[in-house]
Amino acid sequence: MDFLLEIIMTPAILACLKIAVIILLFAMPLGTLLTLMERKWSAMIQDRVGPNRANIGKFTGNGLLHIAADGLKSIFKEDTIPKGANGFLYLIAPFFGLIAAVAIFAIIPIAGPIGNFTFQVTDVNPGLLFIFAITSLNVYGAVLAGTSSNSKFALLGGTRASAQMISYEVFMGLALMGIFMVYGTTRVSGIVNGQNEYWFGNLVPMWGIFTQPLGFILFFTALVAETKRAPFDAPEGESEIVAGYFLEYSGMRWSAFMLAEYVSLVGVAALMTTLFFGGYHVPWLHLWENAPQWIVTILQILKFTFFTVVFCWFQIQLRWTVPKFRFDQTMGLGWKKLLPLSLVNIIVTALVILTLA
Amino acid sequence: MPKLNICKYSSGGIMELKVKRVERVDGVKEAIFLPAIFNGLRLTVKHFWRNLFGARDVVTINYPEEKRHVSPRWRGRHRLTRLQNGFLSCVACYMCETVCPSKCIHIEAGEHPDLSVEKYPVVFDIDELRCVFCGLCVEACPKDAIRMDTGVVSMAYTSRQTFDFTRDLLRDSYDPKLHSNPKYEDEDLPKPVKQSEALPNSQGIPAT
Numbered sequence: 001m002d003f004l005l006e007i008i009m010t011p012a013i014l015a016c017l018k019i020a021v022i023i024l025l026f027a028m029p030l031g032t033l034l035t036l037m038e039r040k041w042s043a044m045i046q047d048r049v050g051p052n053r054a055n056i057g058k059f060t061g062n063g064l065l066h067i068a069a070d071g072l073k074s075i076f077k078e079d080t081i082p083k084g085a086n087g088f089l090y091l092i093a094p095f096f097g098l099i100a101a102v103a104i105f106a107i108i109p110i111a112g113p114i115g116n117f118t119f120q121v122t123d124v125n126p127g128l129l130f131i132f133a134i135t136s137l138n139v140y141g142a143v144l145a146g147t148s149s150n151s152k153f154a155l156l157g158g159t160r161a162s163a164q165m166i167s168y169e170v171f172m173g174l175a176l177m178g179i180f181m182v183y184g185t186t187r188v189s190g191i192v193n194g195q196n197e198y199w200f201g202n203l204v205p206m207w208g209i210f211t212q213p214l215g216f217i218l219f220f221t222a223l224v225a226e227t228k229r230a231p232f233d234a235p236e237g238e239s240e241i242v243a244g245y246f247l248e249y250s251g252m253r254w255s256a257f258m259l260a261e262y263v264s265l266v267g268v269a270a271l272m273t274t275l276f277f278g279g280y281h282v283p284w285l286h287l288w289e290n291a292p293q294w295i296v297t298i299l300q301i302l303k304f305t306f307f308t309v310v311f312c313w314f315q316i317q318l319r320w321t322v323p324k325f326r327f328d329q330t331m332g333l334g335w336k337k338l339l340p341l342s343l344v345n346i347i348v349t350a351l352v353i354l355t356l357a
Numbered sequence: 358m359p360k361l362n363i364c365k366y367s368s369g370g371i372m373e374l375k376v377k378r379v380e381r382v383d384g385v386k387e388a389i390f391l392p393a394i395f396n397g398l399r400l401t402v403k404h405f406w407r408n409l410f411g412a413r414d415v416v417t418i419n420y421p422e423e424k425r426h427v428s429p430r431w432r433g434r435h436r437l438t439r440l441q442n443g444f445l446s447c448v449a450c451y452m453c454e455t456v457c458p459s460k461c462i463h464i465e466a467g468e469h470p471d472l473s474v475e476k477y478p479v480v481f482d483i484d485e486l487r488c489v490f491c492g493l494c495v496e497a498c499p500k501d502a503i504r505m506d507t508g509v510v511s512m513a514y515t516s517r518q519t520f521d522f523t524r525d526l527l528r529d530s531y532d533p534k535l536h537s538n539p540k541y542e543d544e545d546l547p548k549p550v551k552q553s554e555a556l557p558n559s560q561g562i563p564a565t
Contacts, residue, residue: 044408044409045405047416049417049419052419318398321394321397322394337389
């Protein structure tokens with residue numbers, strides 16, 4: 001038993017285990033569930049019923065089996081390659097997006113550390129700069145798919161995606177500068193622990209949303225644009241360019257694009273929770289002294305999951321509320337409004353920190 | 358003579374259409390989008406929460422399980438009515454076949470054993486694929502023998518032949534078993550009797 005534990009606690013194997021647990025038990029299931037939930041919730045918003053027909057015998061699970069049905073369908077569907085497509089790039093393109101979406105979870109802690117054991121795959125020093133690097137990789141999926149599939153619509157979608165990503169990447173970084181200044185670090189664990197402080201005695205936790213309200217709105221907008229979802233879904237642009245960059249895909253590769261979209265949705269939600277809503281820290285839990293460690297850890301995981309699910313819901317709600325931006329409006333919003341606002345946010349934050357210090 | 362103003366286009370080719378002009382609203386409130394987004398969110402979240410628990414606003418009918426209530430006057434699939442003694446009311450007068458605008462009714466008359474009735478339809482076919490459900494056959498019938506009150510609003514079968522409703526299929530509600538074995542069985546009708554035993558007709562003239 002000790003021998004087994006020793007093997008498991010080897011850093012490399014432990015990291016692999018954490019990756020497996022966080023991705024296979026948290027990110028992927030939640031992302032897969034969201035593919036159905038998007039349809040069910042949008043149905044509720046629009047006073048419809050939503051999918052409820054897939055069944056095994058009498059059991060439908062109120063639509064739950066549609067996930068299995070969709071999966072089965074896309075596995076057995078023909079994987080077509082259009083004539084004149086660049087075969088190799090066309091085949092690997094879907095996985096760029098998926099890898100980038102999954103890699104966000106590498107630095108997100110889902111509960112507080114117990115001794116040396118952390119509930120985080122790795123706590124790298126650059127921290128959030130890693131996130132910027134990874135989300136930039138996300139665009140390769142769209143661009144490669146757009147250029148390699150030999151379709152004008154896909155090419156337009158890929159071009160729009162790259163333009164949008166580059167524009168929103170700029171102030172995504174700038175919007176987070178305020179967070180770096182307030183908590184004085186780019187390490188994720190440092191930022192999360194910084195949010196466990198309180199103002200006015202034990203009244204208000206120093207969550208990112210209270211210290212950086214403008215930064216929250218800016219960063220959230222940037223991330224929604226990064227995931228290419230409505231209102232910033234010009235790259236997919238159903239009404240103009242059919243489906244955008246993944247127009248020519250079918251079967252499991254198309255599903256990979258869809259899964260990437262929903263996993264990055266979960267990633268965005270987890271990131272917002274971590275940076276702006278205290279991460280895994282349950283507010284006011286420190287008032288309960290001598291709380292057993294296992295209860296604290298379970299509460300932390302529950303709190304993190306709750307906020308993540310709420311943010312997933314909020315993004316879906318937003319998609320079915322806000323109409324699509326025209327592409328020039330997307331660009332105008334990014335460069336003319338949000339970029340100056342994030343610069344203002346940095347200056348104001350710096351001035352406040354200087355005055356208080 | 359007053360000029361008729363039928364055409365909306367003036368002679369110069371300029372269109373005189375009524376257009377509702379919506380003034381463009383500018384200002385800080387519009388420029389930062391957030392108030393508008395929150396207004397929209399309030400509406401969608403209201404619907405979401407109402408439907409999350411109990412589906413109160415949902416207007417969808419889960420069709421095969423739930424059926425829309427149809428009014429008794431709805432013109433559905435046809436039905437041949439029967440008399441109290443179980444005979445078909447139809448006297449094969451060809452009124453409905455004559456009036457039918459889509460020529461979907463086909464009747465062949467036969468001599469009824471009961472001489473007071475004279476005729477009955479040996480063949481009464483309706484091709485439901487040609488029928489336009491205008492209801493003129495119902496209007497035309499002098500005996501109230503054909504009605505469209507079955508309430509069957511959707512007929513979805515897998516072969517064309519299935520839509521040829523014969524006399525016995527029209528007699529009652531649809532029974533798939535009859536479709537598999539569509540032949541005329543005159544069980545409704547009285548057994549053919551010898552002419553000497555035939556019932557007197559309505560004028561009291563014995564059948565001879």
